[in-house]
Each structure stands twice: as C-alpha cells, then as structure tokens.
Amino acid sequence: MPILRSIGLAAKRLFRRQTTLHEIDEELAFHIDMETEKNISGGLSPQEARRQALVAFGGKESVRQKTQNAHGAQFLANLLTDLRYATRVLAKRRIFSLSVLAIVSICIAANTAFFAAFESLALKPLPFPQQDRLVEIFRNDTQNGNAKLGGNLSLLHEYKEQTDLFESVAFFSSHWMNFSADGHSSRLNALSVSPDFFKTLGLPATAGSLIDRNTSPHSAVLSHSLWESSFAASPDIIGKTILMNGIPFQVIGVAAPGSEKTTSWAQIFLNIDPIQLATDPADESLRSANEGTIWARLQDSTTPSDATTALTSLEQRFASRATDSYQRANAPSRIELKLNSVHAERTQWARQRLTLLLAISIAVLLIGLSNTAHLFLSQLNSRIHEYWTRRTLGASPLRLLQQILVETFLLISTSCLAGILLGFYLTQLIAQDSSTLFGLSEPILIGSSTLTYIALLALISSLAIGSLVGLKSLSALRNYTGSPSERSSTEAPSSTRLHSLLFIGQTALTLSLLIALGLLGKSFYNIITQDLGFDDTNIVSARIHLPDSNFDNTQREAFKENLLLTLATNPAFESAALSSTIPSYGYPERRIVFHDPKHSETFSSTRAAISHISEDYLATMGIRLLQGRNLDASDTFGWQTPILVDSRFAERYFPQTSPIGQRINLGTTPRNPNNWPVIVGVVESAKQEFLDDTQPLPLIYFPLKQSWNNEFSVFVKSRQPPDTSLANIRQAVETLDPMLPTFRSGPLSDLIGQSLAARQGILTLGLGLGIVAIILAILGTYGSVAFRISQRLRELSIRLAIGATEEKLIQQNLAFDLRRSLLGIAAGLTLATLLSKFLTNWLFEVAPIDATTYLSTVFFLLLITLIASYLPLKQTLSRSQLRL
C-alpha cells in the first residue's frame, strides 16, 4: 500500500505541479500575515509588525525552496541515488546480470520481431482514403467449412443500385497474364476492374486518366510501382499500346501509389469489356458464380451491419422469385452474406499467423520471466545482510522496496533494449520471407506501437518481479538478526513455496507450449507424409498459357497435340501428359447437377472440383483406375463428354450404386437435354486441393482435348536430371512458338513443397521458440534445484553424517521435484486442453486433444525436468561439499 500511495502521490504531483506551487506560496503568505496581525495586536504599527514578521520568518525563498523540495525533489534525488547504486551492484554481480540479460533479451527479441510484423502487416492501414469505410461483400458457404465465395457482375449491378448504402461499388478479378511492351515480355498479375473501381478506392491518377464509365474498351492503367519499375516513371507511356496475353490495350494513365495494395500481386488494371459488364441480373447461374471480388465504399450514414441486413433482404427477395434449384442452393442456412472491412479481409492471413507466433512468443517470455524471478530470488539470499544493514542504518521499508524496484527495472529495461536490438535483426530476417510467410510483402519496421508494447512489458515485468523480490526481502528481514551464518541455514517454508509456485507455473507454460508445437509438428508431418494418391517421383512440370489473340480453337488444339507428340517421342521421357491444374495448387470448383433431379435434392451441397486432362495423365501420375475405363485419344470435350470421377466423388454422390454411366453437368442442366456428360470411369482420389485442406471436394476429370482451356501444365516422367527435362520441355514449346514463355516450372515435388512454404516457415519459427522454451525450462529447473540445495547444505550434511546414503538423498530430492512437476503437468494439461481449441484451424488429421502428442510431451518434459533436478545434487555430492 505505501508503494501505491507513493505512486498515486507522484502522479498527482505531476499533474498538479502548478497548483502545488501556488498553494505553497498561499500557505507561506498566510503564515506571515498571521504573524503580522499578532504583532499589530501587540501594539506595533502595521509596517513594523510586517517587518518583524518577515524577520521572524527568516528567508522566505529558502523556506519556499525547502518545502518544494519536500514535495518532489526528494523522490528524484533518491531515484538517482538508487540508479547509481543499482548500476554498481549489477556491474559487480556480472554472472547474475548477464544471465538475466540473456534470458530477457532473447524473449523480448522474439516479441519485438513478431509484434513489429503484426504492426506493419496487420495493423497498418491500407493506403486508401477513409479506408475504414471500404468493405468487401462476399458469401460464406456454411456447409463447406465456411468457404468464402466471391462476387460476380450480376451482384455488382444489384449492389450499385443501393445508393443509400454505398457511395460506390466495384468488382475486380485477378489474372496472371503475359505482358509485352517495348519488345519486352513478362508475366504479371492484372486486375480486370469495373468502371467504379478507382472511385471506390478513392485513389487519383498520377498521370493521364483512370478507368471510369466513359473509358473506351481495351484500356489499361498502370500501377505506380509497375510504372516506376518497367517504364522509369516516364509520362511518354501514356497513349502507347501494350499487349496483355497478346491482346492490345492502350495505356490511359498511371494510378497513384497504393493501387498495387488492392491484392498481393496487382500490377496493372484493365477495364472489363462493356459486353461482359452487361449481364442479366436475373440470370440465376451468373448470380451464383464465384468470379471475383466486390468492394464497396459505405455512405457515412451506413454501418456495416445496416448494409448486411439490407443486402440479405435483397437476396431473400430475389430468392423468393427464383427457381427451386436456386432456392435450395442459396438457402440462408447454407449461403450467408457477409460484409467485412477490406483491411480485415486483406490482413486476415497475416493476422492469423502472427497471432499464433505472438502467442508463442508471449508464452516463451512468461517462461523467461519465471526464470528471471527465480534468479532474483536466488540472489536474495546473498544480499539479505546488505538489506539488513541498510534497514539498521535507518532506511524505511519503502526506501528498500524502491531500491529493489529500481534495480529490477534497470536490469530488465536494459535487457529489453538489448532485446529490441536483437529483435531488429530478427525483423530483417522475417521481412525477407514476409511474402511467403504472411502473404504480404510490406516492409517490417519497429514502430511506435511495438515500442509501446515492449515498454509496457518492461514496466509490468519490472514491477511484478521487483515487488515480488522486494516483499520477499522485507519478509526475510523480519526473521534475520544479522548473523552471517543464518544465510546458509535451511530455507524458509514461504520461500520454498514461492520457488515451487514459480516452478509449477513454468512447467505448466512449457508443457502447454510444447503440446501446441507438438500438435502443429504432427500436423505438418501428416501433411508431408499423407498419401497424395499419385507418385511425384521423377515428374517435372511447366505451365503454358496460349493467348486467345494468337491461338484460335484449331491452333490451340494443334498446339496441344503437337506438343504431346514431341514430348512422347523424346526417348528420355517415360510418359508425358497435360492437365489444367497442378496438384496441391487448388482448383476451380463448380456446383453440379445430376440428370436425375431427385438425386440432386438428396444432397445439401453438390460442389465439385474440376480438372481437364490429356489421356496419359493418369498413367504419368500413377493414379489408379478403380472402375470403368480411362480416357483415350478419341475422347473430347463437347458432345456427351466422357468424364472420370475420383473415389471421393463416387463415395459421396453414389454410395449405393456404381457411378459408371451416370450423367452430370456443371452449373445447371445442359441447354440440349441430350448432351449430358457421362461418367465412364472411377479413379483413385489424388490430391488436387491445397495439401493442408481438411475438407477437399470430390474431383471430376474432363478431357482437355477440345476444351476451352487455354492454360495448362505439362507433366513428364523421366529419369534424367530435372533441369535437362525442363530444357527439353522448353525446347519443345519454343519449336512450336518461340515467343511463348513457360512458368511455374520445376520438379513436381518442389512445386508441392513450395505450396507448403508458409506453413513450414511458421512451424520453423514456432519450433525455434519452442527450443528456447525448452532451454529456459532446463535452466530454470537446474537453477531452482541448485538454489534449494545451496540453502540446505547444512541439513543435508547432518543427514549424511547420521547415516543417510547419497542414493537416499537423491531419491528424496527427485521425489520432491517429481511432485512439483506433476502439479505443473496437471496445470499444463488443463491449459493445453483449453488453448488447443484455438489451434483447430492449423491442425491436419490431428485431434486438438491428441493422446500421443500429449503423453509423449509429458514424458519428454518429465524426463528433462528430472535430469535437470538430478544433476545439481549429484554434482554437489561428488564435490564432497557435504562431508562434515
């Protein structure tokens, strides 16, 4: 309470300094006036009475100064003395100081780096004016793991009419395209945008004009970064023609800096063709499509929840007039309309990952602080005489507490500064992989929020540890009489309790952290060792895009055929195939309808993934045929298209009957009622979805031949080195079209590995922190036991002298630590069980309460605890310190 009172008074003084000075003056003036009145009543003239009062008062300024000093300067003087003293003491106790410095700075470095990343990536506003009014409108498929469904032009038209809700609404879709200008070609990400796109973003043009309702078709706007990197920020580019996938676009302007932050890769903006824009809002199929993203700028008077309610009722009105099939597929219980801030949606990925890393860092920091408290308490024993001397010389308990707090604060804040420096280097390392790890390639800087966060950590830690040590010291002083021999006497029970509490807390935190990391590690193991359903050994892949401007249907088919022929005749290739999708990179998905409408009604969700393949794909990838037949050279996309489905499809949609011969279509029923695609074969499920996708969709393979696909990957199986295979593929492509680039190329196993880079990176960082936690736990246990033994040297010596064996002493010591560890483990298991719920999104084929992970972690922690507990006593016994 005296500390609180002192802090309260200090704060009060700070804010009331001027008032205090005024009050001192008023009080002293009153004193002189009263003395004057007394003199007047004694018979003196007013002038003489005042003169004598002033003489009696002494130097008024001196009294004023002394009183002011008593108000505040004393505290500052003490503080400076304590700081000087603390510096001397900590410099003298080098091993102790360096231990605390090492522990706290490592923990603070991790916190600095991850909080700085959080501040730079998740908290930093987007570079759009009034970005808090900018929202994304999307739909969630609640029966498909809340999968996010994008928007479409049909919905854009409907939302645009809601002028009371939105200032403007925009639609955009992202495409990787071949870009050619001034004789140079590259591949970049383009956004096809609706006319109100830049108005919605609120960004002006840096040069030329932006896309709006009056813009001519085939116009392009460069992002500021592309303008700088590819055109040296030259204004001459305005009005020039560039080629996007071979189609000419006229550059009409350059957007202000910030437009490239719309998505992670956006570099150029193309206006959507007016014909494409003119969609029929009543077309149910278009309205259900998942084609792109819709952003809207809210009116000042509209809240996101108002807009959500209004748009939901719009959808309900549409559904009430729609067909049964639409109503079923879009029932409010299935498809939920959502409206979220653009900032939240753009930073969601980074936020989830950084929250996990920050939580791990905080857990490690708590373990580190528990260790630090151990160290401070352990050195209390050697300083009790010093504290006793100070008390004897007249220092009040408050002064002693202040001194201990200053000492703790000095050491912890110095460690925090070292931690920030260390964190700065860690930040640079993280920034290099920011794009892979967090999906955002912003620079990571240590900003004011990070510094405030670290300052708060330093203050809270210093206060907590300082108060704990200070109160413990005062409590120890009550029983201390100044005899040096008392210092090595048996430890006080209250001190043992405190050490045990810290030990239990540390064990609980370490266990829960290791369990969390164990679950993440096991998930990663499950991901990389899962049965992919195909064999990626010796397979090399490269992707090709055939621009519509250069390839009509006939040329495209000829290209595919000639390419396959060239590859097949290469003796180094065992087999070669084409596919529109790359395993583990995701896939397009569509709703499917069955020829028998009653069959469609059986299922709440009928979505499936789609891939277009050449006939040798299954053989090249080693995917087994389970029923029916494979695709052959005569199978083409078009009339009664023969299709293959995977075993997941067969199990989900035809659990009782054979799917062979069944007819299905994508989206809606075919316009020609006789033209239903037919299932001709069932194949083994092969991983097409992201490797860590826990709710994969069933898969349908269509023939690539005669399909509309103009982008596909080549897969070849060969025993020759991957580079040679890639060179052969490039050579084959160049023979057919020398200007055609290949991309996303390399050994298939590497491509699959790249898709896991983010998860692997996060796990590596997490495991790094886990190793720090384990080391801290070992050091903490070792230090705690060593301290306890040092306290009990006399008692142990006496017990040895009266016949106890070393084994007996070790057994008793281990039994004591085992009891403490079991309490910590019980607390840790409870904590882990509670926290594991938050890890569900990160787990792959591992239950949040996975018995194997929990038990093996408990066993591991128990083992290292007992070893760390055994060693100090064994060392003490072997040094014969206990012989009398």
Added chain:
Amino acid sequence: MEKRSNSLLQGTLDLLILRALRDESRHGWGIQQRINQIAQDELLVNQGSLYPALVRLVKQGFLDTDWQTSENGRRAKYYSLTKSGRQQLDTQTAQWKRYAQTIDLILAEI
C-alpha cells in the same frame, strides 16, 4: 550568563507536530504557535523545518490536509491527524519516553 540551546533534537519535530494536532486540526502558523506555547519558548520551531516536515508527514500518510476558512476569515491549509498518524504519535511518544528514561538513568549513574 548560561548559554542555552533551544534547537530541536533531530527527529523530534515530527513528534511535536503530531502532538500539536492531537486534539484539533490546525494550519501551519497555528501548529508553530501551539508548539511554542506548550514549550514556553524553551524550544523554537522555525518555518524552514516546519513546512517541509508537514509535507513529509502528509506523504507518509500521517496527516491529511484540507483548505478551510481560518479564524480571520481567510483561506488556510489545515492539517489533521490520520488514523495511522495517531498510531505513529502513540509509538513515537512511547519510544521518546523510553529514550528519555534511559538517558536519565545513564546521567544519574555517572
């Protein structure tokens, strides 16, 4: 003529202030007058020590302050004992008596 020292022994000022406020709250001048009156000018409390001591006792939680209207109708800062101030007065008084007795005893034996 015998030269007498009427300066206060170190540490006794706090005790005298607490004692002066035992029965009623007073302003600074009133406290000084009360001490001088009881001590019959054997002890002189000067302002240079009084006001810093008052600030110190307030900070230690032994005194409370309150701005009130004084006997001559002016605004003045009044000091009064808190609960812990009253306990401190009892403790210090007892300590002082023990100390004085010990000194007396020593002086009597010499």
